[in-house]
Amino acid sequence: MSGAPLLAAENISVAFGAGARLLLAVRNVSLAVDPGEAVGIVGESGSGKSTLARVLAGLQLPTEGVARYRGRAIFEGESAYPGAMRREVQMVFQDPYGSLNPRMTALAAVAEACRFHERCSAAAARERAVTLLADMGIGVGDAVKKPRQLSGGQRQRTSVARALAARPSLLIADEPTSAIDQSAQAQLLNLFNRLRSGGLAIVLVSHDLAVIRYLCTRVHVMHEGEFVESGETHDVFERPRHAYTQALIASIPGRTRRTAATVSGTNRE
Ligand SMILES: Nc1ncnc2c1ncn2[C@@H]1O[C@H](COP(=O)(O)OP(=O)(O)O)[C@@H](O)[C@H]1O
Numbered sequence: 439m440s441g442a443p444l445l446a447a448e449n450i451s452v453a454f455g456a457g458a459r460l461l462l463a464v465r466n467v468s469l470a471v472d473p474g475e476a477v478g479i480v481g482e483s484g485s486g487k488s489t490l491a492r493v494l495a496g497l498q499l500p501t502e503g504v505a506r507y508r509g510r511a512i513f514e515g516e517s518a519y520p521g522a523m524r525r526e527v528q529m530v531f532q533d534p535y536g537s538l539n540p541r542m543t544a545l546a547a548v549a550e551a552c553r554f555h556e557r558c559s560a561a562a563a564r565e566r567a568v569t570l571l572a573d574m575g576i577g578v579g580d581a582v583k584k585p586r587q588l589s590g591g592q593r594q595r596t597s598v599a600r601a602l603a604a605r606p607s608l609l610i611a612d613e614p615t616s617a618i619d620q621s622a623q624a625q626l627l628n629l630f631n632r633l634r635s636g637g638l639a640i641v642l643v644s645h646d647l648a649v650i651r652y653l654c655t656r657v658h659v660m661h662e663g664e665f666v667e668s669g670e671t672h673d674v675f676e677r678p679r680h681a682y683t684q685a686l687i688a689s690i691p692g693r694t695r696r697t698a699a700t701v702s703g704t705n706r707e
Protein backbone atom coordinates (compact mmCIF):
# COMPACT_ATOMS: atom_id res chain seq x y z
CA MET A 439 0.00 0.00 0.00
CA SER A 440 1.26 3.46 -0.89
CA GLY A 441 0.23 4.95 2.43
CA ALA A 442 -1.72 7.72 0.73
CA PRO A 443 -5.47 7.36 0.78
CA LEU A 444 -7.22 6.58 -2.48
CA LEU A 445 -10.05 8.94 -1.65
CA ALA A 446 -9.97 11.71 0.92
CA ALA A 447 -12.89 14.00 1.63
CA GLU A 448 -12.32 17.01 3.85
CA ASN A 449 -14.94 19.10 5.59
CA ILE A 450 -17.69 18.31 3.11
CA SER A 451 -20.99 20.13 3.50
CA VAL A 452 -23.97 20.04 1.19
CA ALA A 453 -26.84 22.52 1.47
CA PHE A 454 -30.09 22.29 -0.44
CA GLY A 455 -32.45 25.22 -0.88
CA ALA A 456 -31.96 28.64 0.61
CA GLY A 457 -33.27 31.04 3.21
CA ALA A 458 -35.90 29.58 5.49
CA ARG A 459 -35.86 26.41 3.39
CA LEU A 460 -32.14 25.84 3.71
CA LEU A 461 -31.37 22.25 4.51
CA LEU A 462 -27.88 21.13 5.47
CA ALA A 463 -27.99 17.52 4.27
CA VAL A 464 -24.27 16.97 4.97
CA ARG A 465 -22.48 18.91 7.68
CA ASN A 466 -18.73 19.18 7.70
CA VAL A 467 -17.76 15.52 7.34
CA SER A 468 -14.33 14.13 6.53
CA LEU A 469 -13.30 10.62 5.59
CA ALA A 470 -10.51 8.70 3.93
CA VAL A 471 -10.53 5.42 2.04
CA ASP A 472 -7.31 3.50 1.57
CA PRO A 473 -6.66 1.34 -1.48
CA GLY A 474 -8.43 -2.00 -1.06
CA GLU A 475 -10.26 -0.88 2.06
CA ALA A 476 -14.00 -1.09 2.72
CA VAL A 477 -15.40 1.90 4.61
CA GLY A 478 -18.97 1.98 5.86
CA ILE A 479 -21.36 4.88 6.23
CA VAL A 480 -24.36 3.99 8.35
CA GLY A 481 -27.36 5.97 9.50
CA GLU A 482 -31.11 6.09 9.38
CA SER A 483 -33.09 7.25 6.37
CA GLY A 484 -32.66 10.99 5.74
CA SER A 485 -29.33 11.25 7.59
CA GLY A 486 -27.50 12.37 4.44
CA LYS A 487 -25.81 9.14 3.37
CA SER A 488 -26.85 9.23 -0.28
CA THR A 489 -26.00 12.91 -0.63
CA LEU A 490 -22.51 12.22 0.69
CA ALA A 491 -22.13 9.13 -1.53
CA ARG A 492 -23.13 11.23 -4.53
CA VAL A 493 -20.46 13.80 -3.66
CA LEU A 494 -17.83 11.05 -3.44
CA ALA A 495 -18.99 9.66 -6.79
CA GLY A 496 -18.78 13.11 -8.37
CA LEU A 497 -22.54 13.36 -8.91
CA GLN A 498 -23.17 16.15 -6.41
CA LEU A 499 -21.11 19.29 -6.06
CA PRO A 500 -20.44 19.97 -2.37
CA THR A 501 -21.32 23.41 -1.00
CA GLU A 502 -18.12 23.36 1.03
CA GLY A 503 -15.09 21.15 1.36
CA VAL A 504 -12.94 19.25 -1.05
CA ALA A 505 -12.78 15.60 -2.06
CA ARG A 506 -9.61 14.25 -3.58
CA TYR A 507 -9.01 11.06 -5.49
CA ARG A 508 -5.37 9.99 -5.64
CA GLY A 509 -4.54 13.46 -4.35
CA ARG A 510 -6.40 15.31 -7.10
CA ALA A 511 -9.62 17.27 -6.51
CA ILE A 512 -12.49 15.28 -7.98
CA PHE A 513 -14.37 18.40 -9.02
CA GLU A 514 -12.85 20.77 -11.52
CA GLY A 515 -15.48 23.45 -11.71
CA GLU A 516 -18.79 21.71 -12.33
CA SER A 517 -17.29 18.61 -13.90
CA ALA A 518 -16.18 15.68 -11.81
CA TYR A 519 -13.55 13.01 -12.19
CA PRO A 520 -11.88 14.48 -15.24
CA GLY A 521 -10.16 12.25 -17.74
CA ALA A 522 -9.05 8.77 -16.78
CA MET A 523 -10.20 9.19 -13.16
CA ARG A 524 -13.82 8.76 -14.20
CA ARG A 525 -13.42 5.10 -15.03
CA GLU A 526 -11.79 4.33 -11.70
CA VAL A 527 -14.72 5.24 -9.49
CA GLN A 528 -18.00 3.44 -10.09
CA MET A 529 -21.29 3.57 -8.24
CA VAL A 530 -23.97 0.98 -7.57
CA PHE A 531 -27.42 2.08 -6.41
CA GLN A 532 -30.12 0.49 -4.30
CA ASP A 533 -32.44 0.06 -7.24
CA PRO A 534 -30.65 -1.40 -10.24
CA TYR A 535 -33.73 -0.70 -12.39
CA GLY A 536 -32.45 2.86 -12.57
CA SER A 537 -29.14 1.82 -14.10
CA LEU A 538 -30.28 -1.11 -16.25
CA ASN A 539 -32.06 -0.61 -19.54
CA PRO A 540 -35.31 -2.66 -19.35
CA ARG A 541 -35.00 -3.65 -23.01
CA MET A 542 -31.45 -4.95 -22.76
CA THR A 543 -30.44 -8.40 -21.57
CA ALA A 544 -27.97 -8.60 -18.68
CA LEU A 545 -25.35 -9.77 -21.15
CA ALA A 546 -25.97 -6.88 -23.55
CA ALA A 547 -25.88 -4.36 -20.70
CA VAL A 548 -22.55 -5.61 -19.39
CA ALA A 549 -21.11 -6.04 -22.90
CA GLU A 550 -22.07 -2.45 -23.70
CA ALA A 551 -20.11 -1.25 -20.64
CA CYS A 552 -17.12 -3.44 -21.59
CA ARG A 553 -17.16 -2.04 -25.10
CA PHE A 554 -17.39 1.53 -23.81
CA HIS A 555 -14.49 1.17 -21.42
CA GLU A 556 -12.20 -1.14 -23.39
CA ARG A 557 -13.03 0.11 -26.88
CA CYS A 558 -12.81 -3.51 -27.99
CA SER A 559 -14.69 -5.52 -30.61
CA ALA A 560 -18.29 -6.61 -29.96
CA ALA A 561 -17.15 -10.23 -29.75
CA ALA A 562 -14.42 -9.45 -27.19
CA ALA A 563 -16.86 -7.33 -25.16
CA ARG A 564 -19.39 -10.14 -25.13
CA GLU A 565 -16.77 -12.64 -24.05
CA ARG A 566 -15.67 -10.41 -21.19
CA ALA A 567 -19.28 -9.78 -20.18
CA VAL A 568 -19.91 -13.52 -19.97
CA THR A 569 -16.91 -13.83 -17.63
CA LEU A 570 -17.90 -10.85 -15.48
CA LEU A 571 -21.45 -12.15 -15.11
CA ALA A 572 -20.22 -15.67 -14.35
CA ASP A 573 -18.01 -14.15 -11.62
CA MET A 574 -21.15 -12.58 -10.21
CA GLY A 575 -22.87 -15.98 -10.20
CA ILE A 576 -24.96 -15.34 -13.31
CA GLY A 577 -24.62 -18.12 -15.87
CA VAL A 578 -25.24 -17.81 -19.59
CA GLY A 579 -28.84 -19.03 -19.20
CA ASP A 580 -29.73 -16.06 -16.99
CA ALA A 581 -27.43 -13.63 -18.75
CA VAL A 582 -29.73 -13.61 -21.78
CA LYS A 583 -32.68 -12.44 -19.65
CA LYS A 584 -33.96 -8.90 -19.37
CA PRO A 585 -34.01 -7.11 -16.00
CA ARG A 586 -37.65 -7.89 -15.19
CA GLN A 587 -37.04 -11.61 -15.76
CA LEU A 588 -34.20 -11.64 -13.25
CA SER A 589 -34.48 -11.80 -9.47
CA GLY A 590 -33.67 -8.70 -7.43
CA GLY A 591 -30.34 -10.20 -6.42
CA GLN A 592 -29.47 -11.08 -10.02
CA ARG A 593 -30.35 -7.57 -11.14
CA GLN A 594 -28.14 -6.10 -8.45
CA ARG A 595 -25.28 -8.43 -9.37
CA THR A 596 -25.72 -7.45 -13.03
CA SER A 597 -25.31 -3.80 -12.14
CA VAL A 598 -22.20 -4.68 -10.14
CA ALA A 599 -20.84 -6.57 -13.19
CA ARG A 600 -21.56 -3.48 -15.28
CA ALA A 601 -19.66 -1.32 -12.82
CA LEU A 602 -16.75 -3.78 -12.79
CA ALA A 603 -16.53 -3.59 -16.57
CA ALA A 604 -14.75 -0.28 -15.98
CA ARG A 605 -12.08 -2.06 -13.89
CA PRO A 606 -12.62 0.44 -11.06
CA SER A 607 -10.33 0.97 -8.09
CA LEU A 608 -13.21 2.23 -5.97
CA LEU A 609 -16.81 1.11 -5.84
CA ILE A 610 -19.36 3.27 -4.08
CA ALA A 611 -22.43 1.22 -3.20
CA ASP A 612 -25.52 3.01 -1.88
CA GLU A 613 -27.78 0.58 0.00
CA PRO A 614 -26.99 -2.22 -2.47
CA THR A 615 -28.62 -4.88 -0.31
CA SER A 616 -31.73 -2.98 0.80
CA ALA A 617 -34.08 -4.11 -1.95
CA ILE A 618 -33.15 -7.81 -2.02
CA ASP A 619 -34.00 -10.77 0.18
CA GLN A 620 -31.73 -12.18 2.88
CA SER A 621 -30.03 -14.93 0.90
CA ALA A 622 -29.42 -12.58 -2.04
CA GLN A 623 -27.99 -10.07 0.43
CA ALA A 624 -25.58 -12.64 1.80
CA GLN A 625 -24.53 -13.60 -1.73
CA LEU A 626 -23.90 -9.98 -2.71
CA LEU A 627 -21.93 -9.27 0.46
CA ASN A 628 -19.80 -12.34 -0.20
CA LEU A 629 -19.07 -11.01 -3.66
CA PHE A 630 -18.13 -7.62 -2.28
CA ASN A 631 -15.86 -9.28 0.23
CA ARG A 632 -14.16 -11.22 -2.54
CA LEU A 633 -13.75 -8.07 -4.65
CA ARG A 634 -12.28 -6.24 -1.69
CA SER A 635 -9.83 -9.08 -1.08
CA GLY A 636 -8.86 -8.69 -4.72
CA GLY A 637 -7.88 -5.06 -4.11
CA LEU A 638 -11.08 -3.11 -4.81
CA ALA A 639 -11.78 -0.28 -2.36
CA ILE A 640 -15.44 -0.01 -1.38
CA VAL A 641 -17.54 2.69 0.23
CA LEU A 642 -20.63 0.93 1.49
CA VAL A 643 -23.65 2.98 2.47
CA SER A 644 -26.30 1.23 4.51
CA HIS A 645 -28.88 1.84 7.20
CA ASP A 646 -28.01 -1.67 8.41
CA LEU A 647 -25.07 -1.94 10.81
CA ALA A 648 -24.94 -5.71 10.41
CA VAL A 649 -24.19 -5.29 6.70
CA ILE A 650 -21.48 -2.73 7.48
CA ARG A 651 -19.95 -4.94 10.14
CA TYR A 652 -19.63 -7.84 7.74
CA LEU A 653 -17.66 -5.93 5.13
CA CYS A 654 -16.09 -2.80 6.54
CA THR A 655 -13.01 -2.27 8.69
CA ARG A 656 -13.95 1.35 9.40
CA VAL A 657 -17.33 2.93 9.86
CA HIS A 658 -18.80 6.41 10.10
CA VAL A 659 -22.12 6.77 11.88
CA MET A 660 -24.17 9.52 10.28
CA HIS A 661 -26.98 11.39 11.99
CA GLU A 662 -28.68 14.54 10.70
CA GLY A 663 -25.87 15.16 8.24
CA GLU A 664 -23.01 14.73 10.71
CA PHE A 665 -20.62 11.95 11.56
CA VAL A 666 -21.48 11.42 15.22
CA GLU A 667 -19.04 8.55 15.58
CA SER A 668 -16.20 7.16 13.49
CA GLY A 669 -13.79 4.34 14.08
CA GLU A 670 -12.76 0.76 13.52
CA THR A 671 -15.96 -1.19 13.00
CA HIS A 672 -15.34 -3.65 15.83
CA ASP A 673 -14.50 -0.83 18.27
CA VAL A 674 -17.66 1.02 17.37
CA PHE A 675 -19.61 -2.20 17.90
CA GLU A 676 -17.97 -3.06 21.17
CA ARG A 677 -17.84 0.40 22.65
CA PRO A 678 -20.37 2.65 20.96
CA ARG A 679 -19.91 6.08 22.47
CA HIS A 680 -22.84 7.89 21.00
CA ALA A 681 -26.42 7.20 22.06
CA TYR A 682 -27.46 7.16 18.40
CA THR A 683 -24.94 4.38 17.62
CA GLN A 684 -26.17 2.43 20.63
CA ALA A 685 -29.71 2.72 19.32
CA LEU A 686 -28.62 1.52 15.85
CA ILE A 687 -26.90 -1.50 17.39
CA ALA A 688 -29.93 -2.25 19.52
CA SER A 689 -32.11 -2.17 16.39
CA ILE A 690 -30.20 -4.97 14.61
CA PRO A 691 -32.70 -7.83 14.31
CA GLY A 692 -32.13 -10.44 17.00
CA ARG A 693 -30.42 -7.89 19.19
CA THR A 694 -33.50 -6.03 20.31
CA ARG A 695 -33.30 -4.94 23.93
CA ARG A 696 -29.77 -6.20 24.30
CA THR A 697 -27.24 -3.78 25.67
CA ALA A 698 -24.02 -2.81 23.94
CA ALA A 699 -22.16 -4.96 26.48
CA THR A 700 -24.04 -8.05 25.32
CA VAL A 701 -23.30 -7.18 21.71
CA SER A 702 -19.57 -7.03 22.46
CA GLY A 703 -19.77 -10.51 23.97
CA THR A 704 -21.15 -11.90 20.73
CA ASN A 705 -18.89 -9.94 18.40
CA ARG A 706 -16.73 -12.42 16.57
CA GLU A 707 -14.23 -9.97 15.16
N1 LIG B 1 -31.74 17.07 -4.42
C1 LIG B 1 -32.22 17.38 -3.20
N2 LIG B 1 -32.89 18.53 -2.98
C2 LIG B 1 -33.37 18.87 -1.77
N3 LIG B 1 -33.23 18.09 -0.67
C3 LIG B 1 -32.58 16.91 -0.83
C4 LIG B 1 -32.05 16.50 -2.08
N4 LIG B 1 -31.46 15.28 -1.92
C5 LIG B 1 -31.61 14.95 -0.63
N5 LIG B 1 -32.29 15.92 0.03
C6 LIG B 1 -32.60 15.94 1.47
O1 LIG B 1 -31.39 15.77 2.18
C7 LIG B 1 -31.58 14.96 3.32
C8 LIG B 1 -30.66 13.75 3.27
O2 LIG B 1 -31.10 12.92 2.22
P1 LIG B 1 -30.28 11.63 1.76
O3 LIG B 1 -28.88 12.04 1.50
O4 LIG B 1 -31.03 11.00 0.64
O5 LIG B 1 -30.33 10.73 3.07
P2 LIG B 1 -30.22 9.13 3.24
O6 LIG B 1 -29.57 8.57 2.03
O7 LIG B 1 -29.43 8.95 4.48
O8 LIG B 1 -31.62 8.62 3.40
C9 LIG B 1 -33.05 14.59 3.35
O9 LIG B 1 -33.72 15.49 4.18
C10 LIG B 1 -33.47 14.77 1.90
O10 LIG B 1 -34.84 15.08 1.81
Ligand SMILES: [Mg+2]
Pocket residue numbers: 487488489612613
Ligand atom coordinates in the same frame (compact mmCIF):
# COMPACT_ATOMS: atom_id res chain seq x y z
MG1 LIG C 1 -30.16 7.06 0.73
